[in-house]
Amino acid sequence: xVRNSKQEYIIQWLIGxxxxxxxxxxxxxxYNILDPLYTVAIIPKMREIILLLNFCxxxxxxxxxxxxxxxxxxxxxxxxxxxxxxxxxxxxxATCLIFLDVxxxxxxxxxxxxxxxxxxxxxxxxxxxxxxxxxxRKGYNAKNIIIVGAGKNGLELYxxxxxxxxxxxxxxxxxxxxxxxxxxxxxYLGKIEEIENFVAKHETDEIYCTIPGANSEKISELMNFAExxxxxxxxxxxxxxxxxxxxxxxxxxxxxxxxxxxEPLQSPYNRFMKxxxxxxxxxxxxxxxxxxxxxxxxxxxxxxxxxxILFMQKRTGIYGKVFKCYKFRTMRMNEDADxxxxxxxxxxxxxxxxxxxxxxxxxxxxxxxxxxxxxxVVGPRPHMLKHTEQYSMLIDKYMIRHLVKPGITGxxxxxxxxxxxxxxxxxxxxxxxxxxxxxxxSFFLDLKIVVVTLLNMFKGESNAY
Numbered sequence: 001x002v003r004n005s006k007q008e009y010i011i012q013w014l015i016g017x018x019x020x021x022x023x024x025x026x027x028x029x030x031y032n033i034l035d036p037l038y039t040v041a042i043i044p045k046m047r048e049i050i051l052l053l054n055f056c057x058x059x060x061x062x063x064x065x066x067x068x069x070x071x072x073x074x075x076x077x078x079x080x081x082x083x084x085x086x087x088x089x090x091x092x093x094a095t096c097l098i099f100l101d102v103x104x105x106x107x108x109x110x111x112x113x114x115x116x117x118x119x120x121x122x123x124x125x126x127x128x129x130x131x132x133x134x135x136x137r138k139g140y141n142a143k144n145i146i147i148v149g150a151g152k153n154g155l156e157l158y159x160x161x162x163x164x165x166x167x168x169x170x171x172x173x174x175x176x177x178x179x180x181x182x183x184x185x186x187x188y189l190g191k192i193e194e195i196e197n198f199v200a201k202h203e204t205d206e207i208y209c210t211i212p213g214a215n216s217e218k219i220s221e222l223m224n225f226a227e228x229x230x231x232x233x234x235x236x237x238x239x240x241x242x243x244x245x246x247x248x249x250x251x252x253x254x255x256x257x258x259x260x261x262x263e264p265l266q267s268p269y270n271r272f273m274k275x276x277x278x279x280x281x282x283x284x285x286x287x288x289x290x291x292x293x294x295x296x297x298x299x300x301x302x303x304x305x306x307x308x309i310l311f312m313q314k315r316t317g318i319y320g321k322v323f324k325c326y327k328f329r330t331m332r333m334n335e336d337a338d339x340x341x342x343x344x345x346x347x348x349x350x351x352x353x354x355x356x357x358x359x360x361x362x363x364x365x366x367x368x369x370x371x372x373x374x375x376x377v378v379g380p381r382p383h384m385l386k387h388t389e390q391y392s393m394l395i396d397k398y399m400i401r402h403l404v405k406p407g408i409t410g411x412x413x414x415x416x417x418x419x420x421x422x423x424x425x426x427x428x429x430x431x432x433x434x435x436x437x438x439x440x441x442s443f444f445l446d447l448k449i450v451v452v453t454l455l456n457m458f459k460g461e462s463n464a465y
Contacts, residue, residue, distance in 0.1 A: 007140070007141045008141070011068075011132065011141065015066050015068050015069065016066070019057065019061075019066075019121075022117075022120060022124050023053060023054070023057055023089075024050070026113065026120050026121070027053060029116070034109055038106070040105075041102040041105035042102070042109075045100055049097070049102070052093060052100075053093060056089050056092040060085055060088045063088060064081055064085040064088060068125060068129050069132065071167045073129065075129065076442075076448045077444075078125050079125075079126065080443075082118070082121050083444070086117050086118050086121050086122075090113070090114045090117070094110055136165065137166050139170075141168055142168050144202070144204050144206075145169050145170065145171055145172065145206040145208060146172050146173060146174070146189065146198070146199075146207055146208070147173075147174050148176070148207060148208065148210065149209065149211035149212075150175075150178070150181045150188070151176075151212075155185065157210060158171055158174075158186070172187065173187030174186075174189060175189050175190055175194065192211075199231070205231065205232065206231060206232045206234065207222065207226050207233050207234070209234065210236045219235065263404070263438050263439055264440075270443075274446070277377065277443070277446065278370050278376050279370075281370075282370040282371045285364070285367045286371065290364055290365075290367060293361060294309070296361075297328045297356060300352035300356065301329055301350070301356075303352070304350040304351040305329075305332050309328060309329060310328065310329065311326075311328065311331075312324045312325065312327075313325050314384075315382035315385070315406065316382055316384075316388040316402060316406070317374055317375070317402070317405065319403070320388075320399070322385065323375075323382075325366060325382055326365035326369055327362050327363065327365055327366065328356055328364065329353075330350060330353030331348040331349055331350060331353055360409075360457045363409075366408045370408065373405075375405055377446070378407045378409060378410060378411075378445075379404050379437070380404065380406055380407060380410050380438075381406060381407065381410055381413060382406035391427055395424070395431055397435055398431050401435060404438045404441075409449055410433075411433050412430040412433035412437075413453070414449055414453060414456065417430040
């Protein structure tokens, strides 16, 4: 554990040092690139300004701590925290410059520095995280762990760890009182009562307990043993599949209360941010892009079939409200449009309809729905009324997806669940991702989904038909 802690400290120290190098290099770069008219105020107070630049970082990192060295941290969260750190750092730095009476003179440089630093600092942090994971995959800075309980939960934890060695875990083995499992599970080490002897002989950093909660006495003994030996102890509850990271633990005197679900978009501020982005983004698309797309799509549609360019269909919106969803028409006029889902090689599809669907161009009229407030740029895809009625009776958490506005694109669509859903399992997979989205929403997650969707537009999607 001492060895591992030292490596963790060295990694954190390298991250901090690298952050400072990036801050200063970008500042020097902007200082030398910009016209002296915007930087001349720095010269008389160069030392003070450089000192403040670095001092503000230490103050900012206190409020936005680094997490790159954590076992589990995702790239979009790294970009989000980089944005928060840089923004807070520049705010502090600009405030200090005002007290030095140079804030107004350096306003242009600060703005350029801020946007340049956002890009370069985020890229630096992402590359560093990739390096840390690569370093751990080679077996360095790995935490030695043991898993108590070789049941379904224990084996699932083992499989998750082994799927990505970049988490930095080295599973020493399993302890379980059911000795029959020793010929079935990997690395069976013995019964639970043998853990103390094993830990005395083998360096162990963490213990993961997956035995049922009915064995509360054994769990308490293990917990006390781990604390006495300075080993971090983690419990995976029996009902962990129903636990979400957005759950909140409250206390009613000595009784713990765990809320089932809290969504980020319950916050008025988050709803305002999402709606503001929707209005700005959809307005820009409708003014600068949609007219050209409309002309191109109109020509393709009219040249391949008779009928209107736009197609309107009733879909289920937020809180189950029905609205008219706009799309470019990709099928011949038919009576089944509102009840039958498009399938591969659909005979109703027009000659150019498949192209419009594969490139997502058929979805562009939905920016009108976004501007009207019926939809959002990002969210669960709106389903036909028949599908809402049908799947709400077959899938337990189906209606939860309607707690947010439906979107033009969504988390399910960029993770392989776009297009036809032939089986109930496929729809359950889509709903699972829709629910995950509303429970884990962030502004940066929306940006990530938009970027991936744009990339998919250019390369085309095999499931879009």
